[in-house]
Amino acid sequence: MLSALLLIACTAAPPTVDAVSPAEGQPGDAVKILGDQLVEGTTATLGGQPVDGLTVRGLTLMEGKVPAGLAPGPVELVVTAPDGQSARKAAAFEVKGAPKEEVPCGGDYTAYSAVATDQQVIKLDRFYKKPKESREVIELHFRDIEAIEYQARVMDDGAWCSAILIRMKDGGRYLFDDDHDVDLKDRAQEIAQGIGRGIDVLAEEPRPEPEAE
Numbered sequence: 001m002l003s004a005l006l007l008i009a010c011t012a013a014p015p016t017v018d019a020v021s022p023a024e025g026q027p028g029d030a031v032k033i034l035g036d037q038l039v040e041g042t043t044a045t046l047g048g049q050p051v052d053g054l055t056v057r058g059l060t061l062m063e064g065k066v067p068a069g070l071a072p073g074p075v076e077l078v079v080t081a082p083d084g085q086s087a088r089k090a091a092a093f094e095v096k097g098a099p100k101e102e103v104p105c106g107g108d109y110t111a112y113s114a115v116a117t118d119q120q121v122i123k124l125d126r127f128y129k130k131p132k133e134s135r136e137v138i139e140l141h142f143r144d145i146e147a148i149e150y151q152a153r154v155m156d157d158g159a160w161c162s163a164i165l166i167r168m169k170d171g172g173r174y175l176f177d178d179d180h181d182v183d184l185k186d187r188a189q190e191i192a193q194g195i196g197r198g199i200d201v202l203a204e205e206p207r208p209e210p211e212a213e
Helices: 002-010 185-195
Strands: 016-021 030-036 043-046 052-058 061-065 073-080 086-095 109-116 121-128 134-141 145-154 160-168 173-179 198-204
Touching: 016 073, 016 086, 030 073, 109 173, 109 185, 121 173, 145 185, 160 185, 185 198
Parallel strands: 145 198
Antiparallel strands: 016 030, 030 061, 043 073, 052 061, 073 086, 109 121, 121 134, 145 160, 160 173
């Protein structure tokens, strides 16, 4: 009886997991794992892959980075204590795919973009014709924007294109406006000033002179 009581007293409490914060992101993003009994030596996996650079901050917090190679979609979190006890949480984190590359003057949709200062967001309202008619509304919060980008260059097809892009802190880039005829630099500077961000000039190529007939 005494040995049984000693065994119960010496058995550590199992770890528990509550959440991953933030709950979504891309491989390489920093995350916090919240739970309890996260003792030194506890390991963690997301989608079966070890969390990169995992550090135990205390019994209720671990920090690390989303492992590389995870396919987009929900993944399970598993934490395992040094004694082998574990806890898991299904669909604890949503892996997001890499942001789609925005091509200025691509012409695959019609866009209506606006800066809503009162709501602290930039709204991109896009209407696609292919593969089927659809609409996409994107809201970019000022707090998540790193800078406004401006470029004017001659494209591969020989056409001149002026464009404004929104660069996000997570590395994503969104096309705000583009034009084959109008230089948008002043508009880009106006947007940057209005949201309190800097402007990066990526290219400033002159518009080609029209060929003589």
